Amino acid sequence: MHKGRLEAFSDGVLAIIITIMVLELRAPPEADIAALRPLLPVFLSYILSFVYVGIYWNNHHHMLQAADRITGRVLWANLHLLFWLSLFPFVTAWMGENHFQAAPTALYGGVLLMAALAYYILQATIIACHGRDSILARAIGRDLKGKLSPMLYLTAIGCAFIHVAVAQVLYTAVALIWLVPDRRIERVLAERAAPREP
Amino acid sequence: MHKGRLEAFSDGVLAIIITIMVLELRAPPEADIAALRPLLPVFLSYILSFVYVGIYWNNHHHMLQAADRITGRVLWANLHLLFWLSLFPFVTAWMGENHFQAAPTALYGGVLLMAALAYYILQATIIACHGRDSILARAIGRDLKGKLSPMLYLTAIGCAFIHVAVAQVLYTAVALIWLVPDRRIERVLAERAAPREP
Amino acid sequence: MHKGRLEAFSDGVLAIIITIMVLELRAPPEADIAALRPLLPVFLSYILSFVYVGIYWNNHHHMLQAADRITGRVLWANLHLLFWLSLFPFVTAWMGENHFQAAPTALYGGVLLMAALAYYILQATIIACHGRDSILARAIGRDLKGKLSPMLYLTAIGCAFIHVAVAQVLYTAVALIWLVPDRRIERVLAERAAPREP
Amino acid sequence: MHKGRLEAFSDGVLAIIITIMVLELRAPPEADIAALRPLLPVFLSYILSFVYVGIYWNNHHHMLQAADRITGRVLWANLHLLFWLSLFPFVTAWMGENHFQAAPTALYGGVLLMAALAYYILQATIIACHGRDSILARAIGRDLKGKLSPMLYLTAIGCAFIHVAVAQVLYTAVALIWLVPDRRIERVLAERAAPREP
Numbered sequence: 058m059h060k061g062r063l064e065a066f067s068d069g070v071l072a073i074i075i076t077i078m079v080l081e082l083r084a085p086p087e088a089d090i091a092a093l094r095p096l097l098p099v100f101l102s103y104i105l106s107f108v109y110v111g112i113y114w115n116n117h118h119h120m121l122q123a124a125d126r127i128t129g130r131v132l133w134a135n136l137h138l139l140f141w142l143s144l145f146p147f148v149t150a151w152m153g154e155n156h157f158q159a160a161p162t163a164l165y166g167g168v169l170l171m172a173a174l175a176y177y178i179l180q181a182t183i184i185a186c187h188g189r190d191s192i193l194a195r196a197i198g199r200d201l202k203g204k205l206s207p208m209l210y211l212t213a214i215g216c217a218f219i220h221v222a223v224a225q226v227l228y229t230a231v232a233l234i235w236l237v238p239d240r241r242i243e244r245v246l247a248e249r250a251a252p253r254e255p
Numbered sequence: 256m257h258k259g260r261l262e263a264f265s266d267g268v269l270a271i272i273i274t275i276m277v278l279e280l281r282a283p284p285e286a287d288i289a290a291l292r293p294l295l296p297v298f299l300s301y302i303l304s305f306v307y308v309g310i311y312w313n314n315h316h317h318m319l320q321a322a323d324r325i326t327g328r329v330l331w332a333n334l335h336l337l338f339w340l341s342l343f344p345f346v347t348a349w350m351g352e353n354h355f356q357a358a359p360t361a362l363y364g365g366v367l368l369m370a371a372l373a374y375y376i377l378q379a380t381i382i383a384c385h386g387r388d389s390i391l392a393r394a395i396g397r398d399l400k401g402k403l404s405p406m407l408y409l410t411a412i413g414c415a416f417i418h419v420a421v422a423q424v425l426y427t428a429v430a431l432i433w434l435v436p437d438r439r440i441e442r443v444l445a446e447r448a449a450p451r452e453p
Numbered sequence: 454m455h456k457g458r459l460e461a462f463s464d465g466v467l468a469i470i471i472t473i474m475v476l477e478l479r480a481p482p483e484a485d486i487a488a489l490r491p492l493l494p495v496f497l498s499y500i501l502s503f504v505y506v507g508i509y510w511n512n513h514h515h516m517l518q519a520a521d522r523i524t525g526r527v528l529w530a531n532l533h534l535l536f537w538l539s540l541f542p543f544v545t546a547w548m549g550e551n552h553f554q555a556a557p558t559a560l561y562g563g564v565l566l567m568a569a570l571a572y573y574i575l576q577a578t579i580i581a582c583h584g585r586d587s588i589l590a591r592a593i594g595r596d597l598k599g600k601l602s603p604m605l606y607l608t609a610i611g612c613a614f615i616h617v618a619v620a621q622v623l624y625t626a627v628a629l630i631w632l633v634p635d636r637r638i639e640r641v642l643a644e645r646a647a648p649r650e651p
Numbered sequence: 652m653h654k655g656r657l658e659a660f661s662d663g664v665l666a667i668i669i670t671i672m673v674l675e676l677r678a679p680p681e682a683d684i685a686a687l688r689p690l691l692p693v694f695l696s697y698i699l700s701f702v703y704v705g706i707y708w709n710n711h712h713h714m715l716q717a718a719d720r721i722t723g724r725v726l727w728a729n730l731h732l733l734f735w736l737s738l739f740p741f742v743t744a745w746m747g748e749n750h751f752q753a754a755p756t757a758l759y760g761g762v763l764l765m766a767a768l769a770y771y772i773l774q775a776t777i778i779a780c781h782g783r784d785s786i787l788a789r790a791i792g793r794d795l796k797g798k799l800s801p802m803l804y805l806t807a808i809g810c811a812f813i814h815v816a817v818a819q820v821l822y823t824a825v826a827l828i829w830l831v832p833d834r835r836i837e838r839v840l841a842e843r844a845a846p847r848e849p
Contacts, residue, residue, distance in 0.1 A: 267469070327511070349484075352480055358484050
């Protein structure tokens, strides 16, 4: 089975998610700059979610680059990931419109956590049908980032009810950790293309 | 005629349908978890429809995998299927916002039924231009699932006016029946790639 | 220059236009079938526009199939067509919500007319860079349908202010004329693949 | 790394941006032509933004045509461009609904400016990994248009608070300058295909 259509469908859904979030930025009826101030939290949460969807697209892109075979199981693991990502516009709007209060901030972290787990499941499903010695498995390696993120999300969800700013700092920190493109896979792919000489 | 553009257009429409449905989940103005409770039925109907669109995408993907030729007739049979699927966001919203009452539940089943018929017509149209001995025709076989689903939808529509929960259980049951990826086509395709030795 | 990206972008825009129109079908707050009656005109105008966008996608697909070269001029002629098609959701909503009154019906025809002219310009631009003897030029031939449609739209716009039902009948009639897939191009393409023997 | 998915994702986002803007054109409840008059500024700002997104798609298409290699850095420079373009629907709506007043007009220019800078960064990033002698670097040449536009945007932002019409004229002028397709790249690509003989 070809992976082209899986990529195309995922790209479509991610492109719509990233663009639909901007619809929450509603043009105010007044025409002065001051009228934009209430939109600032909505805008900030939009930036955070834009970066997260960008990270997911980026890593998804890299992961499928290293995949050769797609099974029915992979298709559903992928849809499961897209489901959690599709909730980004909702939690982004709720968090932004309520100026980063506790409950919306915690729910935002909950969706981040579920998306991270869904990504992990997708990764494990792809590795399962490629074998432990495959490029992808070697590229992922110990997957420190992938294991650290859910723990940071859980910490942030807990912090949201104590001191909400800590949760926001943690979400931003995880985004920054991932902003560095996943060089591991690029490196292993490059090795395959030009095998190291002895 | 190439099937690439048919797949791309269908992927685009399905990606938008699946993502647009989430717009019905409107962020409540209050910032506490209790404010999410009224959204629960909308969320549940969103999950059900997400799974259904996922199933259609999955099966559409498999079916076109086995198709070699695309005619004008196939293009229109495909658009006909997309038309009924495009009504998913409307019936999902109506059913969810009205907490699964009788009429919206029945209409939801009506759209499921029409989409199933449209899928059947598309399948028959593709088989018609590939021949009864084609991979697709052999892969579909007796098509038990395809024949059972419309009957279950009809039953559910009738039940909606008597005991609405039965209809919901039936819709969920049909989704679960289909969640198993269509291994029939995968199997026959695999056979073609590696023909059984005598 | 490759035509792949032109097709992909056009598919994307058409897929969004066709799906966005359904957002005008807003779920009524009541849960009985009678609550759907006011939506009927919106639904009917949705069907009409869905068929028109389907026709444009279909013909666009066929036309680009026969095109080998894409120039900057073609890109802009294509964007010009997409601009007029992007107004479909607006005129469909206005006509449907106002129950097919004169002015919205006439404006609907105006957008149909502009889209038809934009399609004609795109076709002429593609032919211009392929030559009068190209497959496309031969496939189009005298282009009876293409010349008849704008005249029928003009008639319908005039009729809208006298007897609005006549305009609706004309819009439906033109759609039916085009529903037949453009076999001309298919035929000429088939001839190229298997040239007629003397 | 293949550029196909980068193009597909960008096409998806651009297609959604261009189509979502039309949602600001809300069908008025009245059914006479006079009811459309208040929509005129919204429509004009829609046209301007449609042309700008069209220009970006066009130039993006040309630029990637000349690119052979895509790195993680290019992916993020591209997402950065898409971020600023994703704000077009918001600023278009704000400017249109407030009838081209000073602040919305200046903000519109601000987003145009940021998008232009993001495009410049993307271009520089692609050139950086292709080398100064690459097709793209030679095709861009002195990049007069690319350097002129930000200056004109800055002038327009300043003018918006003095005489708002001047800003609108400048935005339209920049669009017209770019409407001419980027023949530089086409020319250099053509040269590569058919190298000039001595």
